[in-house]
Amino acid sequence: MDREIIARVARVARLELTEEELERYAKDLDDILDNFSVLDEAPMTDSYTFNPIPVVDVLREDEPGQDLDPQVLRGQMSTYEDYVRGPRLS
Amino acid sequence: MSASVTSSLMRLAQQRYRAFVETVDHLDDAKFHFSAKDNLCAVGFQARAGSAILEGYVPPFDATPIRRLKDAGGQLIGKTTMDEFGFGTFSVNSAHGVPLNPFDITRSCGGSSGGAGAAACLIPGHVALGVSTGGSISGPACFCGVVGLSPTYGRVSRYGLIDYGNSLDKVGLLARSASLVREHFRTIAGPDPKDPTSCAQPTLPDKGRRPDSLAIPTEALTNLDPAVRKGFQEAVGRLKDMGVQVKEISMPSLRFAMPAYYILATSEASTNLARYCGMRFGRREEELNQHFNDFFTGVRSVSFGDEAKRRILLGTYCRMVGFRSRYYLKSLAVRQMLIEKYRKIFQEHQAVLTPTMPFIAPRFEEISRMKPLEMYGADFLTIPPNLTGMPHISLPCAYVDGLPIGMQLVSDHWHEMDLLEMASVWEGAFEYHHPEVRL
Numbered sequence: 001m002d003r004e005i006i007a008r009v010a011r012v013a014r015l016e017l018t019e020e021e022l023e024r025y026a027k028d029l030d031d032i033l034d035n036f037s038v039l040d041e042a043p044m045t046d047s048y049t050f051n052p053i054p055v056v057d058v059l060r061e062d063e064p065g066q067d068l069d070p071q072v073l074r075g076q077m078s079t080y081e082d083y084v085r086g087p088r089l090s
Numbered sequence: 091m092s093a094s095v096t097s098s099l100m101r102l103a104q105q106r107y108r109a110f111v112e113t114v115d116h117l118d119d120a121k122f123h124f125s126a127k128d129n130l131c132a133v134g135f136q137a138r139a140g141s142a143i144l145e146g147y148v149p150p151f152d153a154t155p156i157r158r159l160k161d162a163g164g165q166l167i168g169k170t171t172m173d174e175f176g177f178g179t180f181s182v183n184s185a186h187g188v189p190l191n192p193f194d195i196t197r198s199c200g201g202s203s204g205g206a207g208a209a210a211c212l213i214p215g216h217v218a219l220g221v222s223t224g225g226s227i228s229g230p231a232c233f234c235g236v237v238g239l240s241p242t243y244g245r246v247s248r249y250g251l252i253d254y255g256n257s258l259d260k261v262g263l264l265a266r267s268a269s270l271v272r273e274h275f276r277t278i279a280g281p282d283p284k285d286p287t288s289c290a291q292p293t294l295p296d297k298g299r300r301p302d303s304l305a306i307p308t309e310a311l312t313n314l315d316p317a318v319r320k321g322f323q324e325a326v327g328r329l330k331d332m333g334v335q336v337k338e339i340s341m342p343s344l345r346f347a348m349p350a351y352y353i354l355a356t357s358e359a360s361t362n363l364a365r366y367c368g369m370r371f372g373r374r375e376e377e378l379n380q381h382f383n384d385f386f387t388g389v390r391s392v393s394f395g396d397e398a399k400r401r402i403l404l405g406t407y408c409r410m411v412g413f414r415s416r417y418y419l420k421s422l423a424v425r426q427m428l429i430e431k432y433r434k435i436f437q438e439h440q441a442v443l444t445p446t447m448p449f450i451a452p453r454f455e456e457i458s459r460m461k462p463l464e465m466y467g468a469d470f471l472t473i474p475p476n477l478t479g480m481p482h483i484s485l486p487c488a489y490v491d492g493l494p495i496g497m498q499l500v501s502d503h504w505h506e507m508d509l510l511e512m513a514s515v516w517e518g519a520f521e522y523h524h525p526e527v528r529l
Contacts, residue, residue, distance in 0.1 A: 006403065013360060013406040014367070014383065015399055016391040025403055028462050032404060035463055036349035039420050048422040051257050051287060052429060052479030053244050053503060058286040072150045077370055078378070086369055087378050087385035 001030045103195045121163045125209045126219040128169040129252040139252045140174040140184040143393035144372035153250025155278040162277045170205025174395045176254040179468045183397040192525045197451040200233035202226040207234035210264035217274045218264045223254045225472025227262045228484040232496030233451035235486045238264045242503045243479030247282030255358035268513035298507030301440030307341035310444035321488025321495040322445045347474040350424035353417045360405030429478045436502045446484040446496030475500040483509040
């Protein structure tokens with residue numbers, strides 16, 4: 001796997017890697033994916049699910065409810081008046 | 091390891107043990123005590139999941155398993171250290187300290203619930219909440235010489251758990267005996283509307299049925315340390331003496347389990363960890379006058395550890411356009427195939443038996459020389475039941491030079507009580523050792 005691909009993956013994942021990390025992770029992922037190529041020998045099927053057990057939909061009565069006070073959750077974040085503050089979008 | 095390093099480790103171990111003892115000494119005797127892995131949220135405690143990016147995060151609510159243990163009269167005495175977000179086999183990938191094996195402090199407790207393994211081993215009567223994604227309960231239970239139950243996926247609510255892999259994470263228990271695990275498992279199990287995956291489960295039976303026929307896949311007996319092989323074979327002999335039928339079978343598809351697991355786990359982790367961006371939880375980036383890409387990238391790059399970055403990269407790569415079918419969808423198909431293979435075995439046998447880990451607890455200096463792929467390979471016995479969501483239990487089954495070896499029993503979905511029944515019978519025939527620790 002070349003460094004350009006790892007650099008592209010890192011950008012998608014919002015990670016900035018040093019030159020040393022680019023080199024090292026490229027080698028590591030190469031080794032790992034080479035080992036994982038055994039999967040090419042496994043039979044493919046369309047009958048799979050995204051969980052190992054059946055999952056049911058859970059609905060509740062359509063009544064207002066509040067488990068957690070939003071004010072408490074906002075306490076972990078940077079705020080201005082009643083708004084959450086974040087970085088620039090452009 | 092030099093004498094000075096060993097002596098410094100000993101001081102650290104004594105300091106930590108003293109903290110345990112002092113905490114337990116001040117508890118209400120009428121109540122039981124428990125600890126929780128650091129990726130479970132609890133009021134009044136930081137929930138850092140072993141990561142610097144969650145430094146300072148104190149959740150305002152209890153995870154459902156913690157709430158249920160408290161309601162049953164339990165006292166939460168602390169959070170236990172772990173590999174960052176569960177990314178590890180030896181609990182060395184943590185921003186908040188490495189747990190030392192109570193049998194030999196120069197060795198690992200296993201991971202990622204290493205702190206839970208140590209707490210369960212050191213404190214009589216203690217029950218530790220652990221979390222398993224690919225073997226994070228069985229591994230520490232094996233290296234720390236305790237009982238570790240990883241329930242069926244969906245048996246215990248994941249509400250309040252800091253996710254690693256949504257389709258793989260399971261909250262379970264570690265303790266010195268099967269009876270302790272049984273008692274508290276009943277408390278934490280059961281449907282919870284806050285986690286829909288827990289709502290399809292059948293009722294937990296009052297009592298299990300002791301498995302009388304076990305299958306050992308021959309593929310699980312390769313690449314074992316000779317001491318583990320010998321100890322495991324002795325345990326198999328003991329099981330046969332107890333009247334249990336044990337038969338070797340072939341399960342060649344096990345070779346697909348490790349890659350399928352790591353692809354699913356890292357794919358899910360790479361999306362789950364997207365929420366840690368310096369705004370909502372833990373470490374907060376204060377310089378807001380920058381583009382959001384730079385803001386998110388900066389805090390993530392300095393806060394995530396080496397293994398977290400590696401797994402985020404691997405998972406992101408496997409989900410990218412052009413690779414999704416080859417890796418992610420293929421892994422889902424492999425999981426389904428393995429579930430069917432297990433089911434076929436369970437038509438003739440009640441459980442699958444293997445060693446838990448392929449070697450005894452390694453020394454930290456040995457771990458530091460391991461390559462990532464070697465570390466991933468160390469989980470090859472614990473991954474299959476985790477990938478398929480099958481319940482499994484690790485029990486001490488032998489000792490080599492005073493260090494424990496574990497065996498792992500896997501049963502069909504929802505049959506945890508059968509495993510606990512087997513564990514109780516086993517404890518009647520095999521005496522567990524616990525390390526002597528001096529203050």
